[in-house]
Each structure stands twice: as structure tokens, then as C-alpha cells.
Amino acid sequence: MKSYNYSTSSKSLIFKTIGEMLNEIVNAYPDNDCLVSIPEGIRYNYRQFKAEVDKIAKAFLALGVKKGDRVAIWSANNVAWVLTQFATSKIGAILVTINPAYRASELEYALKQSETSTLVLIEEFKSSDYISILYNVAPFIKGSKPTGLNSIRFPYLKNVICISQTKYSGMFRWDDFVEMHKKIDDSMLQDMENALDPDDIINIQYTSGTTGFPKAACLTHINILNNGYFVGEAMNFTDKDRLCVPVPFYHCFGMVMSNLTCISHGSCIVIPSPYFDPIAALTAVEKEKCTALHGVPTMFIAELEHPEFSRFDLTSLRTGIMAGSPCPIEVMKRVNNQMHMSEVTIAYGQTESSPVITQTTPYDSFEYRVETVGKPLPFLEVKIIDPQTGKIVEAGEQGELCARGYSVMRGYYNNIEATQAAIDEAKWLHTGDLAVMTQDGYFKIIGRIKDMIIRGGENIYPREIEEFLYTHPSIADAQVIGVPDQKYGEEICVWIKLRDGHTLTEEEVKEYCREKIARYKLPKYIKFVDNFPTTVTGKVRKVEMREISVRELGLGAASKIETA
Template sequence: MTYAVTYQRMDGTEMPGRVSLSYAFTGSEKPLIGKTIGDMFDEIAEKYPDNDALVSLHQGVRYTYRELQKEVNKAAKGLLSLGLKRGDRVAIWATNIAEWVITQFATAKAGIILVNVNPAYRTHELEYVLRQSETQALLLIDRFKTSDYVKMLYEVCPEVKSSKPGQISSENLPFLKTVILIRGERQPGMYTWDEMLRMGEEMPDDVLCGVQCSLDFDDTINIQYTSGTTGFPKGVMLTHHNILNNGYFIGECMSFTEKDRLCIPVPFYHCFGMVLSNMACVTHGATMVLPAEYFDPVSTLSAVEKERCTALHGVPTMFIAELEHPDFKKFDLSSLRTGIMAGSPCPIEYMKKVSTLMNMRDVVITYGQTEASPGLTMSSTADPLERRVSTVGKPMPHAEIKIVDPKTGKMVPRGQPGEICARGYMIMKGYYNNPEATSLAIDKDGWLHTGDLGILDDEGYCKITGRLKDMVIRGGENIYPREVEEFLYEHPSISDVQVIGVPDLKYGEELMAWIKLKNGCNVTPEEIKEFCRGKIAHYKIPRYIKFVDEFPMTVTGKIQKYKMREISIKELNLEEVARIKTA
């Protein structure tokens, strides 16, 4: 698209002449898949019945596609036996275990909407998500490390303890009726996972078949929570069509086949695990390899070696932890070929190390967000290494990308920064029970406004240059300061608080809270952190705390967070970290 215009840059200067505008679309000879996830899963199971589908090393579990299909069908019928039906919401609060994957495909077959709950969530966040999503059933594990999930659920919904399984009645959580404990000793008010499967075995197959045949690929099948600048998390509604096609084309960009084996250390509750990993594998008949419940560098490297994995996913902090582990050179990674580094800005030097030292010569970057299922742009195995490490690639197949001036909404010339907008099959249906937030995110022409700043070059490659939003990305976790601020306001000694992100060598960014105390109050940084522990996820607890009398402000009274960040970088001696280049 080339026009003769006089264009005004974001800095106010004019640039006359003919310009090529920042719009890109990637076509494809391969059409979009017009099927539900359940139908596609059954096709793959029929085509590759004896292929390894799922290997959970930490559980000692191994399923072929035929075996996994049998477990998925039992779980789907079990959920239907509990009285759940198409369009109902079932939440899962668990780590990376085989049952998570089984539940993912079982809910899709039954037309039940899966609500992902972050295992790092604590009581405050769990209660909000269960209430906002109007969840009818919850699957959870008993505990992991220091997290006692059963105890936290009883705190949020004490009625569970005194209820018969499937008959919960709570004023606080009026929709919640059923809780299923995936593992551990039987608990009051809960079914066990095995009980649910036995119930499924008693249901005739044709009941599930009838339900599955009634589904539409435009049905919402998943709700994932992403934080918002206005405060609490928003539930992103994703359809079969969104997730299935995004996963398929992610696999295509990595040249996946039924012979590939993907090591998955990234969490399932996140799009990276659920879509970029699980769906990429299943749509190609490839193998999902789970090294551990939670990321551990040694378990990951060991899994690659033991299972001869051809691909490995991870956020930058995971790859850094693997590369810098003292035993790194002891592992045989020669089977690796490709994989994705995503979730937060990718340091260029580490991308090069992953490509060479880990033998991932075809490593790629994906950029996106939960609202886009999540992939929007992706580098390809055919791209030169320099392009793969310095950009986030081109629009994914069937996706449109444009860069606009955030003030005017008009497209900017190629090479000029602006807000990244996207349109296509991958864009969410909207935010659950939040039409106002949906209309702010997706404009009348169907463009998703990402809030990220980027540049589109003459060849259609995109580079991220910053964020319009205040979002902080810590080790792949998206954190919105407003949510943390709202929580900290509950502290009796805090008068005002502003939360920002500061650069960090290990996690990319860390949280910092600038706090104004109420008159006469005295509190230490450690006391602030202790107030947070057990109530919000550990990664949302500010690492740095600064007590102030005032915040930098404009003449109109708007707080200048960029100035807070500049001051903090200098005071914390983070100038060198702030200069690290990312793609």
C-alpha cells in the first residue's frame, strides 16, 4: 500500500512524499480448518493410533493416541454424567500433569468451556476467577510444594466441606456445584478423578457422540484470564476455531510432522502450553513430553535427552536457566531441531546461544497475546538466523497486521513505530461478561488493539519497540500494575501506591512499588511483602519497594510512570540491564 501523503510522525515532525504504509497479510495455500477440536483430535487418533501422544515423565505415564483418546472419552462422558452440559464452565487449577491434557480435550469434546486457573493463584485471585467466570465445576490437585490447594479452596468456599459431592450451595460462589479432586486423599465435598472416570465408563458412547456432533467450531471452548489496566483480570473467550487453527499453524511454522517430539516445560494454564504446545502437537500427530509439574532446568534437559525430543519451548528465563546450569554440557541435546522462545522479549544473544549450543538451529520466536489465541506473528524455520533473533517474524498465515498512530488511529509508514493491531480468525470472541472492555480492545472494523508498540519493515517483519500499556512481563508472566496496586490499597498503612516494572537480568522485568504511607504510619518493605504472601501470586509481589512523599506528575496531575522507571533504574544501578537488546 503506497500513497502520496504528507505524514506527521509521532514526534510531530512532517514527512512528505510517497510512503508505503505499515500493513501486512500472510496468505497460505493451506486453508483454515473448519472443525471442532474434538473432531480433529479423533481424526489424528485414527491416523496415528500407535504414535506416542503424551509422555508425562514425572508421573511415569505414557499414552499412544489410541490410548489417550480412550482416556479423553471417559473423562468427557464423566463430566456429562455429573450433569454438565454444552456451554457450562469447568475450571482447572493444576500444574502440568497428564490429567490437564485429558481435561483439555475432554471438555472440548463435551462442548464444556474450560477455565484455566493459574496454579500460582492464591485465595484472592481464585475467588475472583471462579465468581467472574460463573464456574459450575472445579478440578484441582491436592497440593504442590508449599501450595495447599484444598485448604485454599475451603477458605474461599467453606460450604464445600459440609456438602455432598455435586451439591455445593454457596452464597459467595452461587454457580459452583461440583469439585473434583484429581489426586490425593479423598476430601469432604469432592468427587475423585477416578470416580468421575468410572461414571464416564457407564455412559454409552453414543451419548458423547451426539453431543460432539451438535457442536459448532465457533462455540466458545476456553476462557483464559489476562490482567487489565483497569484492575482485575478479564476472561478471554476463545473458540474451537481460534485455538485449533492457531495451534496448527504454529506447528506448520516449525515444520512439525508426526515424527516430532516436543518437550513442554511451559505451563498449561497459559496459551504457551495449551495452544502453542499441546495443540501444535495434536494437530500434527506429534508427541507431548512433560518433564515436570513446574519448570526445572535439569528435568527439562534430562527429558530432551531421554525422549530424544526434536523441539523445546520456553520463555527466555527458562532457556537462560538451562544454558547457565553447571551441568548443561553433560546433556545430549543433539536430537533438538526447533522450538519456540516467547512470552517476553527475547535477548538476541541468548537466541543465538540456543540456536548453536542447544542445537536448535531452527528456533523461532512467536509474538502475540491471549486475546489472539495467542499467536499473531512468528518467524519461520526458513528465515535467516539474523531475522529470527532480531524480529518477531511476519504475520502468521491468514493474519493481518497493521501499525497505527495511537493518537489518530491512522496507519503509519513502514519503519515508523506505532501501535500493533491485528485482525483474523485468531481474535477472541470477547471478554466474558465484559462487553465494555471488549469494545475497547476490538474496534468496529474487527481490529484488536494490542497496546504494544512496534515497527513493520519493508519485508513485512515486525519488531516490538515498547508497550502502550503499563503491563510488566516477568519471566513470561503478564502482570498489570493496576491489579497489584488495587490489592496493596487494602493495607491499612498505605495511602497511595504506584507499581512499575524495572529491568531484570534473569526475569526481563521485576515489579517495584512506590508507596506513600498514611500520616503517622511506619512499615518496612518486608512487612509489605509479608502482607502479600499467600494472597496474591508470588510473581506479583514487588521485589523492590520505595517509600515516597510524592510521585512525578504532569501539570494536569497525571502520574508519570516513565519518570518513576527512569529514577528507579538509576537508583538501583540497573543501567546496564536496561541496555540489553531484545527482539
């Protein structure tokens, strides 16, 4: 049996724009809660939400924003972010989502590479002063009027809008920008909506590559609307569900798997905080009686391990998604049992596939829901190939996971070479992930091809060791990386985060491993940490871990040895 599977559905693909879908849902569920922001004290039902979206859409038109223009948003999670997402989709402007953690050089790259015409931003994020960063990157803004931006360095940038009550030089204040909607009548907005096509590119997402500059994945209405819809279907979502969203909107997890999943089902989006905070997320679930919660594994671990976890009433929870990085089986079991998420699902994918490729369902056995990433979403094909030959491998054999279907991106913006490297002539997206397909068509992710450790000729998959270490009662989280070694080429290094109140020594960890796993998989180096370096989405940055380990362990010489 070959490693190939696909799924169908009794539900059809949605051939609509996001704006059309929103209008239909508003007509069906006008009084349902649509968006609740706890930190801002804002609550919209669907009728109110559409009215606000239409205001923002008309305000963009008043600024001169047209179909195909790039509107970038550089912000943590808030109501204005969601309004901007749907307002741009109504006029055909392409939303460029910028990582809130970006600093000066990264912001400059994104604005120039995407040819952004309008930037929406907040004043600050954690330790970053966005206003100062922007003035440093584009000093011409500070001396300009909001309506007169013009620069040779940024030839496309014409408007900057700050989500703030303070007025900054060269920028529109959010409320003043919104008031501009009065210049545009409803018929002009309707004409613009009627001119759109579901196959239009509507979103640019920057992928966080480990080397070189981020690549800009171009996604269409069809890509992300359908992906959000079928993700919701896999969770049995209805207009009665309420989703707590602690994941960032700038990423597909927040923008598609959360916002579009809710909007396509008449469900409610609950914003617990501008950025992830375990207590804020738990409070939101209890206060708003959320039925679903999303997060990457590190977020669920932070919630479960918080000293105050037991005081929260989470019995309203039913489902949700754990995704973004490999989901530890032991953590999945605790989410099922201690957070009452008996129908929690695992999703797998990447930005280039809008993002979900496979997902488990509440109907899958517990074994499959904790040990696999499910089957392909409807109307998607998945195969596993030998990375060297490109041939499909037999079920049970490891290889690279490839996907094909409606969710595959149009390509990378202004980067034909990278597009051709990611998507082959037969339209298969090559993910770079190592996976296995079971005999009954479920998929298991082994790790990234680039993350695989080769020690003395033995292929070692970090996730296998990580899953084993999670079974130790004192270990809350473990991350395994390869570090250079003069004798074996690479050695195994593990970073361990202990449970509160627990202690463990290096020798005790090694002894625990000696009894259970093969000698060549035994970690040589062990580092105890309080936290791991992560991206804004909560993904562990193994590249940074490796750099730190090489430096601290004095492996610089070994890292410079050339290999074939």
C-alpha cells in the first residue's frame, strides 16, 4: 500500500469571497455574539460587527486604497486587527500580516518586499516602541502630514494609521481614520465587493525561515476561507460555539484557524489578551463560557502548569486545536482530562497550505487523537515521498510529506525561484517535514528533515526522544537538538524544563534513558532551563537553542568541521 490519502466531504468547497461569506453569516445569525475583547471591554454581535467592518472598509476606500493594494498590520491581538482583516477582504486589498516581534530591519524588509501602501500599527508591543522603530526606519514620516507621505526609500508607502488615542506626526489616529468612512456611500462599497473574485490574493503571510529573509506566501479567499471552514467542521463547530483565541492573529493559527473558523460558522471570537498570558486565557474561558480553546503545546503546558490552574472552572470547554509544533502525547492526555477538552483535535500544516493539511476529529479513537495528526482535510491530497528519488514510499515508511489541493498558496510574492522549489510541476507542495502514513491512512509527523540528527551514521528523530522524556514525572517539557561532535558528526543535546517543585540531575535523566531507549539515542548533553527561546506563536526556536548550546559547550571547533 502506497503512502497516499485524500478526503472528500458532503459539504462543498466554498466559492465565495470572505466578504460574501461574512454577509451571509450576518443575515443568518445577526444577534449572535461575534467578537468579544476582554482587555478592551468591547462586545459586538454579528450585525454590529458587520457595521464596523463596513465603516473601516469605506475608510480605506476614502484613503485611496484599491483592490490589490497591500495593507500591512503590525499589531498584537485587538478588535482593530480583526476589523482590518475583514475590511480589507471586502475591498480586495491584500492584508500583509507582520510579526509583532519584528524590529527595525525586519519591518523595513517586510514593508519594502511587500510594496505596502498602508501600514496599520499599535504604539508598542512588550519591550518594543513601535513609533520609535517606525520613525527610525522611515524618518520622513515624522516630518510629514498624514496625507502627504512620499519617499524614494519607500515609494509605495502612502498612509500610516496608529491604533491609538494619541496623534503622532505623519500618522492618522485610528478614530480619525474611521471617521473618513462618511466620505464613501454604501453603493461604492457594494460595487467594490461585486468586482472581487474568490481566486484573488487577499493575504500575504511571512514565513519564519531559519536562514535568509522570510518568504511572503500569497493566499487567496478560496485558500483561507475554505481552510478555516473545514477546520471548524473537523471540530463540529456550530453557531453555539465560543472560541478563546490566545494565539496571535498575525499568524494563520489566529487569522484562519480561529477568526475564519468562527466567522464561517456564526461562532464567537473571544480575545483574552493582546498576547499570550496563561491566566488571561483561563480567565476568558471561565468568564465567557468558551467551548473551545486554541494553542501551541507550550501554551497548553503553561496553562496546565500554572500554580492557579485548579481554581478555574473550565467545564464549558469541549474542543479546540493543539498545533504549531509537535504535540506531546502526555500533554494531550492532560488537556483531555484536566481541561475537559474531550474533543480536542490535533492539526498539522504550514503557512504555505493556508495552513491546515491534516486534522484529527472527535470521532477518532483516543489513540489516533494523541499519536497522529489525523487524515487530510476534505478536498486535499497527501502523499509521503522519498526525498532523494521523489517516489511515493510504502505505508509505514518515513519520507517527506507533500500536499495538493485548494489550500496550496498561489506562490511566494516576488520570488519565483523559491516558489518553484516549494511547489513542483504537478502542484504538490513539498513541506520539508518527515512523516509516516499508517495502514489506515493516518499521518504521523516525525520532524523536520533539517532537524534530523545524524550521529555516527544513525538517523535520530528528536521527537521520538522528546516523547519518551515527557513520560518522566518530573519533566514538564523537553526539546532535543543535535550539536556538532568531532567523532560522531553530531551528538544529542536535550533542554529540560522541570515541573514546579521537582528536582532532577543530569545523571538521573541519563539513567532514566539508559533503561528505556537505545544507546545511540542517549543524550550526551543536558541543560535545565526555565523557558525555551520561542517565536511569537510559541514555536520553539531550535536554531537559537543550537547556537546557544554550541557556544556554552565550547563546540565552536567541531561546528566548523566540513562534511560531505
